[in-house]
Amino acid sequence: MTIQNKIWGLVSLAVLVMGAIWIALTYSNQQAQEQYSSILSRYLQMNEVTTSSQALVTELNEYIRLPVPAQEQRLQEEEQQLRGIQQRVEALRTETNQLDMTNYLLMMDSLIEASNRTLSFVKQSEVDAVTQEFNEANRIAASLEDRTLYILDQELRTYNGLYQELIQQSDELETLGLWLLGLISSIVLLVAYRFSLSITRPVHELTRAANEVAQGNFQTPIHISSNDEIAFLARTFDTMRENINDLFEETQEKARLENELQESQLLLKESQLKSLQSQINPHFLFNTLNTLSKKAYLDGAEETSDLLVSVAGLLRYSLKKVDQSVTLAEEVHVIEQYIAIQKARFAERLTFHLEVDERLLDTYIPSLTLQPIIENAMIHGIEKLVDGGTITLRIYREQESVLAEVEDDGPGMQPEELHRLLHQEVRSETGHSTSIGFQNVVKRLQLFFNRADVLTVTSAVGVGTTVTLHIPLQKEVPVE
Amino acid sequence: MKRTVTRVLSVCIVFFAIFTVISVWRVIQATPHFPEPVADSVDQLRIVLITENQSTDFWKQVEEGAIQAGEKQGVLVEAWAGFGTEDQDFNRNLETAIYSKVDGILVQGQDTEAFKELTKIKAAFYGVPIITVGEDVPAEESLRKTYVGSNQIEAASLLAETMAEKMNYQGEIVVVGDEQPTYMQKQRLQGVEQTLEAYPEITFTYQGMGDTKEEIMNATMERLNQSPDATSWLVLDSKVAYFVTQEIKRRTQVDPYLIYSFDEAPEVRSLLQAGVIDGMIRQRPQEMGEQGLNLLVQWIRGETVPLNSDGYPTPFVLEEAGL
Known part of the structure; x- marks a missing residue:
């Protein structure tokens, strides 16, 4: 994995985790909010029942006093409103309040029925019946109010516990948030630490290797145990080290050869000198021989003189011509001299x-x-x-x-x-x-x-x- | 260094992970359990038990029996009770139940005009069946379907018979009840009368009493003055038993007195245990509640129609001191 990928991975992980936590917290917050507002809306809707039923009775009373179509219309509207509330309240039925709520809903029915009966009696102008039914409606409305208070009381009792639980849960969530913060901080710290190590360790290794190369050790191979840009750098550096090593060895070999050459040249010079030295003596000897020959001749020893000349000639020839080609004539001449010397030795033999x-x-x-x-x-x-x-x-x-x-x-x-x-x-x-x-x-x-x-x-x-x-x-x- | 850092961080992670898991568990545990909303149509029967006084042990047992039977029958049962002796609360509850169009009402019978009107006219108008429990009202005056409880005449007869035997069939019995005896008291009185007719040597006097402590004590004192020889007392209602015995105790030795009472109220039981009261009728309130509810459900479901208007008696026993 390259360093870029590592950084991307780490940051994405952190962002992802933070995002997940944020979503979870928002969700739970919203959940709690909804729960609070649902409880509150229950109370408000029940309160509306009382208001609406009282309003219905008031309109009914107005209608009895002044039975005009406009008022009837208002009465109808009030009734519709109560029906609407009834439907909404119906949704509030739960396992625990089923009986009370059903009773409550049917009481609204009773109220509307009583109201309708009153209405029809008004139309029939049956005054006694109107009074009776209006009283009935009034009583039902009063009962509804009573019941509203009773149910509200029950609800408060039920939801008081729920409130406590909600508050407790939010406290627990707060604690959870703290623990989670600690946990995530630790994990991110650990991951970041490992991550930084995975970047710096190869760098350290490379630095050490570079130091070794700088100190002249080209032999140790550079090995980096990662798989990122640093490893690539290390491989390149290793190739460079190998090249330097080869060059260095080549140079060393050359130097050694040059040294040897120099030594052999010195030796050659020395040997040449020696050979020169060795040439000096034969020449001296050769001159001496010539001198001896002249001396012998002067002394009358002509044979000795000739012999000495031959020896000198042979000596000169051998000193001078060993590396050269000669004619057969010269060679034959030397042989004659040699034979002359040998004759002096062997005589008649x-x-x-x-x-x-x-x-x-x-x-x-x-x-x-x-x-x-x-x-x-x-x-x-x-x-x-x-x-x-x-x-x-x-x-x-x-x-x-x-x-x-x-x-x-x-x-x-x-x-x-x-x-x-x-x-x-x-x-x-x-x-x-x-x-x-x-x-x-x-x-x-x-x-x-x-x-x-x-x-x-x-x-x-x-x-x-x-x-x-x-x-x-x-x-x-x-x-x- | 590297190893130390890694190790410390690992320990931190483990530490935080453990507490995070615990905390998550606690959050889940703390999730509030909202009551489940119910479906649109409710086909469960709704039955309301209406009694005058919530705090009475007797009615608590009736309620218990009714609710238990309701659970078995799969109907919704709720007990509405007023506080104290105010009739107003009681009547209002009854009225509300009728307006609520409940499927049936179990009610403690009350010998009042308001009660009769509510049951006879309003309940009939809204089509709500009513069964009286424990205390009865005449069927023709209340249009109740039936009555479930002790047969008061028989219970009174048993008491009177026992007392007569203890008195060797001669002497005077003071019968204590309300100044305006309720239908139930009247029934009990009727039982006493019927029994004592057979024993001409025994006479009895009815002593009516008020509701308050002073009224009860004064009435008792008056009776003690007027009938000094009457050492046999029959208390028709347990609620006055305590003050009556208090007054007798205050005046004289209680031992020679023969005092019998109805209804198993806690104070009557302690009087019985103390030997102040010689005996009492113990009824089966739980059975009343249970049977009353079952009969009501049977009637609503059309399983038993019509119900026996004379009522369904529940068993009772005479409990005597020292036995």
């Missing part, structure tokens, strides 16, 4: 053959792809053999591919070993490598050429291992 199709040296590949393979062959094919071994690097064209083949004649690999080589992550236990593992090479090649079949390995125990790189033939320099 290492035999290296280089079979290169010069036309293919412009082919681009990721840097440091061949070197790890050579290194691998070195570790597995040469180090393990006391008599040393041979490593052959062939670069040739086959159909639309450039093949770079590294072959060793070492002990070969067991199939499990071969599988591990192809699928395992970069091994860390081997301290000899240049840190770039076989897998790394494969991944880089796959990414670079955007194809899966970039490398094949064939190995047989006791025969050796051959690793072949399949490089697609390129006409142009790939974009970096």
Whole structure:
């Protein structure tokens, strides 16, 4: 129910009740009034009987004295009047006065009859009879007067009690009115109180909910247990709370993400710094190596000097080119330097053959792809053999591919070993490598050429291992 | 707070509701009950009982009997009585009843000219039947339909017979009545006379008396002086019995006196109980009223026509002192 309906209901109820009471009181008042006036009219009508009967006798007397038609007319009128009164008095008969009233009515009849007899005797000019009948009429009128007094006395006796009862009833009505006033006041107060509660309670609830929202608690749902405008307001407010809550959460999420981003940026910067730091040392080392090479050359150790140059070159290459694509020529040059270093180590145990199709040296590949393979062959094919071994690097064209083949004649690999080589992550236990593992090479090649079949390995125990790189033939320099 | 307010108001509502209900009930109780108006035509018979003196116990019983019988018969009965002994009231009531064209009148017979004229001429003119009750008037003088009451001659005979026996059939009896004896007294006197004719040894004297106390006492004194030997007194009317015995008591010992009276009036009864009076005739007034009314109704309705003009006697008994 809406507040408007509630107000309407309350006011209508009050008006209705007041109206009903007013009608009831008016009705009972009118009733009492009628009762009073009916009693009074009884007395008045009975009094009229006496007056009228006396008047009839007077007119009769006048007629005896002066029997003219005009007087007879007056007599008739008087008689009619008495008849009229008689009829009205007839209605006053009740259970208690039935006998007296009937007697009374018939006495009027007797009077009129006596009057008529007198009249006819007058017309017949029978003087004695006229006197006798007139006396009779006179006596009847006197009797009527007596009877009127008697009946009035009886009526007074009867209606005295009724008067008392009427007065008592009106007193009782007054008392009833007071009690009723109290009752209705209480009921209206209670209804109004409940009604005001039903309006203010949702408002209070809403205020409390609004306070909570104002304090930042968007989680508690707003629930109003009424069904009016306030409830509608509350529902709208609840929707608003939900929206704010969603927005708030979204903002929080964004803030969190931004924070994370910032943190990761900081970390990145830090790592860049670290990498810079780590770059400083190799350069220092590289310069030092060059200096050492010159020193060795000046000191006459030319072989040492060359070795140092190779080491420095390899170092520079590895520092500089790891993210870039290079030509096969550069890659082959690095391998030559690497082999030179390894030769210094293995001397006669290492035999290296280089079979290169010069036309293919412009082919681009990721840097440091061949070197790890050579290194691998070195570790597995040469180090393990006391008599040393041979490593052959062939670069040739086959159909639309450039093949770079590294072959060793070492002990070969067991199939499990071969599988591990192809699928395992970069091994860390081997301290000899240049840190770039076989897998790394494969991944880089796959990414670079955007194809899966970039490398094949064939190995047989006791025969050796051959690793072949399949490089697609390129006409142009790939974009970096 | 909310609960307290609700509770207090609820208690108020209950409190006021209880008293309101009680008050409504009291208002309904206090509603005046107006006499119901009656329908136009009244076919109930209207009968009026007219007596001379309202305050007499005898007539009260007559009235009671008539009204009770009227209720049984379904007729309206009302008793009109004058106050005191004024004939005027009585006659006026009778006249009014006749003018009212009542269906029938039960009346205490009165041996007066006015009464006779009213009954004989006026009642006959208006066609109102009359039955005398308790006291009679001659039928030919009043045109009454009948008489209902004790047979006065027989009652007097019984009294006289009893007294004669007590007197051993000799001596003198003083009979006390009005100076102008009424028809009823005359009847009683007649009964006494008839009885005493058989006993020549007994003589009787009629002593008439006035209406007032002084007159009664003087007459009694005179009689006591004139007939000093007469110790037997027969009182025809109870209304003088008290003063007669008072006078005798004042003069001499009352014990040797033999006093008998008619009518059971309260003062006569106490005299009887005191042993002053030796006996009295007790009539049945209630039966008179009852029977009188029944006969009147029967006559009006044509059930018993004509009524026995000699009258319908009601029983009576002689009540004697010490019995």
